[in-house]
Amino acid sequence: MTKKKEIKLGVFLAGTGHHVASWRHPEAPADASMNLDYFKELAQTAERGKLDMLFLADSLSIDGKSHPNVLTRFEPFTLLSALAQVTAHIGLTATASTTYSEPFHIARQFASLDHLSNGRAGWNVVTSSIESTALNFSGEEHLEHRLRYQRAEEFVEVVKGLWDSWEEDAFIRDKESGEFFDKEKMHELNHKGTYFSVRGPLNVSRSPQGRPVIIQAGSSGDGKALAAKTAEVIFTAQNHMESAREFYQSIKEQAVSFGRDPEKIAIMPGIFPIIGDTEEEAKTKYEELQDLIIPSVGLNILQNYLGGIDLSSYPLDGPLPELDAEASNAVKSRFKLVQDMAKRDNMTIRELYKYVAGSRGHHIFVGTPEQLADKMEEWVENQACDGFNIMPPLLPEGLNLFVDKVIPILQDRGVFRKEYEGTTLRKHFGLEKPANRYAE
Amino acid sequence: MTKKKEIKLGVFLAGTGHHVASWRHPEAPADASMNLDYFKELAQTAERGKLDMLFLADSLSIDGKSHPNVLTRFEPFTLLSALAQVTAHIGLTATASTTYSEPFHIARQFASLDHLSNGRAGWNVVTSSIESTALNFSGEEHLEHRLRYQRAEEFVEVVKGLWDSWEEDAFIRDKESGEFFDKEKMHELNHKGTYFSVRGPLNVSRSPQGRPVIIQAGSSGDGKALAAKTAEVIFTAQNHMESAREFYQSIKEQAVSFGRDPEKIAIMPGIFPIIGDTEEEAKTKYEELQDLIIPSVGLNILQNYLGGIDLSSYPLDGPLPELDAEASNAVKSRFKLVQDMAKRDNMTIRELYKYVAGSRGHHIFVGTPEQLADKMEEWVENQACDGFNIMPPLLPEGLNLFVDKVIPILQDRGVFRKEYEGTTLRKHFGLEKPANRYAE
Ligand SMILES: Cc1cc2nc3c(=O)[nH]c(=O)nc-3n(C[C@H](O)[C@H](O)[C@H](O)COP(=O)(O)O)c2cc1C
Ligand SMILES: Cc1cc2nc3c(=O)[nH]c(=O)nc-3n(C[C@H](O)[C@H](O)[C@H](O)COP(=O)(O)O)c2cc1C
Numbered sequence: 092m093t094k095k096k097e098i099k100l101g102v103f104l105a106g107t108g109h110h111v112a113s114w115r116h117p118e119a120p121a122d123a124s125m126n127l128d129y130f131k132e133l134a135q136t137a138e139r140g141k142l143d144m145l146f147l148a149d150s151l152s153i154d155g156k157s158h159p160n161v162l163t164r165f166e167p168f169t170l171l172s173a174l175a176q177v178t179a180h181i182g183l184t185a186t187a188s189t190t191y192s193e194p195f196h197i198a199r200q201f202a203s204l205d206h207l208s209n210g211r212a213g214w215n216v217v218t219s220s221i222e223s224t225a226l227n228f229s230g231e232e233h234l235e236h237r238l239r240y241q242r243a244e245e246f247v248e249v250v251k252g253l254w255d256s257w258e259e260d261a262f263i264r265d266k267e268s269g270e271f272f273d274k275e276k277m278h279e280l281n282h283k284g285t286y287f288s289v290r291g292p293l294n295v296s297r298s299p300q301g302r303p304v305i306i307q308a309g310s311s312g313d314g315k316a317l318a319a320k321t322a323e324v325i326f327t328a329q330n331h332m333e334s335a336r337e338f339y340q341s342i343k344e345q346a347v348s349f350g351r352d353p354e355k356i357a358i359m360p361g362i363f364p365i366i367g368d369t370e371e372e373a374k375t376k377y378e379e380l381q382d383l384i385i386p387s388v389g390l391n392i393l394q395n396y397l398g399g400i401d402l403s404s405y406p407l408d409g410p411l412p413e414l415d416a417e418a419s420n421a422v423k424s425r426f427k428l429v430q431d432m433a434k435r436d437n438m439t440i441r442e443l444y445k446y447v448a449g450s451r452g453h454h455i456f457v458g459t460p461e462q463l464a465d466k467m468e469e470w471v472e473n474q475a476c477d478g479f480n481i482m483p484p485l486l487p488e489g490l491n492l493f494v495d496k497v498i499p500i501l502q503d504r505g506v507f508r509k510e511y512e513g514t515t516l517r518k519h520f521g522l523e524k525p526a527n528r529y530a531e
Numbered sequence: 532m533t534k535k536k537e538i539k540l541g542v543f544l545a546g547t548g549h550h551v552a553s554w555r556h557p558e559a560p561a562d563a564s565m566n567l568d569y570f571k572e573l574a575q576t577a578e579r580g581k582l583d584m585l586f587l588a589d590s591l592s593i594d595g596k597s598h599p600n601v602l603t604r605f606e607p608f609t610l611l612s613a614l615a616q617v618t619a620h621i622g623l624t625a626t627a628s629t630t631y632s633e634p635f636h637i638a639r640q641f642a643s644l645d646h647l648s649n650g651r652a653g654w655n656v657v658t659s660s661i662e663s664t665a666l667n668f669s670g671e672e673h674l675e676h677r678l679r680y681q682r683a684e685e686f687v688e689v690v691k692g693l694w695d696s697w698e699e700d701a702f703i704r705d706k707e708s709g710e711f712f713d714k715e716k717m718h719e720l721n722h723k724g725t726y727f728s729v730r731g732p733l734n735v736s737r738s739p740q741g742r743p744v745i746i747q748a749g750s751s752g753d754g755k756a757l758a759a760k761t762a763e764v765i766f767t768a769q770n771h772m773e774s775a776r777e778f779y780q781s782i783k784e785q786a787v788s789f790g791r792d793p794e795k796i797a798i799m800p801g802i803f804p805i806i807g808d809t810e811e812e813a814k815t816k817y818e819e820l821q822d823l824i825i826p827s828v829g830l831n832i833l834q835n836y837l838g839g840i841d842l843s844s845y846p847l848d849g850p851l852p853e854l855d856a857e858a859s860n861a862v863k864s865r866f867k868l869v870q871d872m873a874k875r876d877n878m879t880i881r882e883l884y885k886y887v888a889g890s891r892g893h894h895i896f897v898g899t900p901e902q903l904a905d906k907m908e909e910w911v912e913n914q915a916c917d918g919f920n921i922m923p924p925l926l927p928e929g930l931n932l933f934v935d936k937v938i939p940i941l942q943d944r945g946v947f948r949k950e951y952e953g954t955t956l957r958k959h960f961g962l963e964k965p966a967n968r969y970a971e
Contacts, residue, residue, distance in 0.1 A: 121704035159711045163736040166643035172612040195667045203606035226730035227635045264561035269825045271599045290666035294593045296603040385709045
């Protein structure tokens with residue numbers, strides 16, 4: 092019997108949960124997005140479940156229409172650094188934008204977090220898709236999509252370069268001779284590129300992982316190319332096993348074309364699991380949440396998915412009108428997703444907004460722990476993914492259920508760890524510590 | 532009998548201590564600047580001593596000649612957020628530059644830290660004086676001194692504005708009606724100025740202190756003006772009580788001219804205390820540290836103080852040559868300090884480098900706990916300052932001695948708190964929570 096492939100698991104923590112109306116649920120702690128004790132509890136639960144990592148999204152702009160979870164929230168580096176102090180194994184990953192920051196700051200913050208967590212930091216590289224972000228950063232125009240990704244690629248290169256500023260054994264600290272470090276082992280990067288010129292060295296020693304883990308979630312052509320070139324973990328929204336298989340294969344092939352080992356890239360679609368002891372119970376739970384969506388909120392989210400198209404003149408219980416994808420400024424993959432669902436499943440505007448507003452386009456699962464374990468195994472066996480980023484609709488309930496009911500099944504089946512094999516995020520993912528570019 | 536004035540106390544944490552050769556001391560943990568357990572212990576000791584705050588310096592550029600403590604170190608936000616988890620009262624303050632960051636990021640990180648520490652954050656506003664910092668941030672020219680301070684003033688205004696984005700009671704979270712927040716209590720800043728245009732709102736709720744405490748350490752005319760206009764705590768390097776009195780009076784007068792209450796500004800010079808049970812013991816300790824300074828390191832620091840002037844052709848045991856202050860690019864107050872000492876006390880180059888290299892220009896005290904308590908009381912009574920930023924030459928020893936031997940004396944004399952009066956940094960400083968500009 093060949094050994095079954097281990098599933099990789101992350102949990103995407105977000106306020107009261109990923110369902111847009113979760114905060115209205117009677118059990119939801121409505122102040123969740125800025126409640127530290129609550130985040131500590133979630134992090135510790137995820138660690139009890141031996142999950143590979145927890146994940147925080149981020150954005151640098153809000154408006155009055157934002158999801159309550161993201162309206163106000165902790166800044167990710169400060170939150171993860173706090174969570175690092177109450178956990179010991181789980182990976183701590185956060186999103187940071189390459190469009191509105193500087194490589195020196197980002198390199199430094201992740202390196203510092205990697206030290207403070209003993210090697211558990213990961214960076215989800217995003218280019219920031221919200222146009223209005225530019226207005227919070229002195230109105231430099233929001234770069235167009237292609238240029239954002241060009242900047243991102245150079246940004247990641249600079250950050251990796253800065254992470255190599257110091258060789259592992261650079262610090263001698265010989266009290267007798269007074270030699271604190273070996274000058275040959277400190278390196279200036281002297282990067283001069285299109286978007287950045289950065290001398291270095293970074294003022295943080297080489298971090299426990301050598302390099303924090305690089306995560307990417309782009310799904311346009313440029314986004315996928317950046318992922319295939321640089322990412323070690325890839326998040327994606329995939330609703331059907333077939334399209335997930337295509338995505339998986341295309342990314343891994345592209346990675347090979349860049350000279351990378353496809354085994355060293357973990358592809359992890361989001362999954363939005365509504366778990367019940369019976370299918371019936373799960374369905375009822377889902378309906379309960381769906382019924383909490385306020386129509387104007389739901390419609391607004393659908394409109395945003397479609398790039399701001401105004402649907403208010405169409406009946407909620409009628410079909411989606413014909414829309415011009417080219418004319419829209421939407422995230423292309425999201426636009427296509429909605430249009431495909433509308434056509435394939437004949438969904439009404441109300442059904443569509445309930446679908447996207449609830450899970451924001453991620454794979455919705457409704458069923459028992461056994462069924463969820465089956466589904467996960469099936470996807471991994473069929474090379475549709477290497478694991479999942481769990482997006483519980485309602486927290487803490489959804490995470491508790493996952494850890495207490497689904498994890499033990501996966502463990503029994505031999506597809507998920509019973510104990511952490513190590514203490515670094517790289518170790519969890521079976522990734523080696525990269526060599527410093529300057530080391531012999 | 533009138534009640535004596537309470538002394539305010541901070542501790543400036545830095546690797547193995549503030550003496551440039553402290554890392555060579557037999558008891559120094561030479562890896563201190565990146566050792567989290569060590570920082571936790573220091574923070575807890577400072578809190579045991581009921582100190583108002585701990586303070587972290589920062590810089591965004593290094594070279595091979597940097598002080599070992601600052602060569603590599605933790606990034607301040609991530610470090611303070613970790614320390615917030617192992618302390619409950621002490622203020623947590625960090626330096627962040629207005630020249631190389633964006634107000635949205637800085638506003639957000641301090642607001643987040645203020646939440647994660649339940650109201651203990653403070654920001655030391657600096658303009659970054661190291662020229663080469665520009666080279667790590669895509670070579671935008673290092674702004675000239677006056678423009679740096681113009682930018683800083685606007686930067687602080689924007690940050691304060693962003694901190695008012697949400698009124699205290701903006702979040703209704705009415706599950707029944709579905710109203711998450713009161714739109715009237717969320718505010719866009721819509722700042723458009725010379726250096727920044729920032730729309731807002733900030734994506735962090737109003738923080739426990741309303742506004743983190745603002746600290747400033749500039750000592751040029753522009754620096755002092757910014758401090759008098761915006762700072763609630765002012766750090767300064769003062770070596771003599773007379774000049775400290777002048778500084779104190781001029782800042783407080785200037786503050787009044789800006790319509791501020793001078794009582795709400797705490798002026799805290801750095802002090803570099805070498806404490807012994809006897810004066811003799813203290814002197815021996817100091818000599819021990821001074822003898823650890825490597826001449827080339829010491830001379831280099833002196834040269835930097837003088838703006839990079841080359842002294843290598845002058846005998847170490849001879850006088851400082853005549854130098855042209857105008858031609859030098861040095862921090863003016865430092866240049867003057869060195870020149871004054873050289874003339875007044877007839878110091879040789881070696882004596883000068885020992886003086887500045889050891890304490891980097893801060894007030895050096897050598898003596899017993901009683902004598903130190905006397906000195907502190909004297910300065911505060913004579914309106915030379917409101918308290919001190921303790922800069923222990925050697926850590927953890929210097930902080931342990933201060934907390935165990937000096938604090939009890941100050942407490943017995945009724946000039947220092949025996950218990951914290953509250954849990955926020957504002958409370959420690961007797962500062963009220965500022966009203967939100969938009970609140971009625
Ligand atoms: C699981 C997941 C998490 C994401 N988190 C963020 C985030 O926190 N912030 C953000 O700006 N974008 C986030 N994205 C969006 C992606 O980074 C990317 O912008 C989006 O998938 C569109 O890709 P494209 O620009 O390549 O079309 C996330 C996407 C996924 C699938
Ligand atoms: C106690 C103290 C701490 C300081 N910490 C920093 C620091 O961490 N980073 C920095 O760039 N400058 C720091 N400075 C320097 C001041 O911000 C300022 O640049 C310096 O005093 C020169 O002032 P000027 O530019 O107004 O002449 C500090 C100064 C003092 C007195």
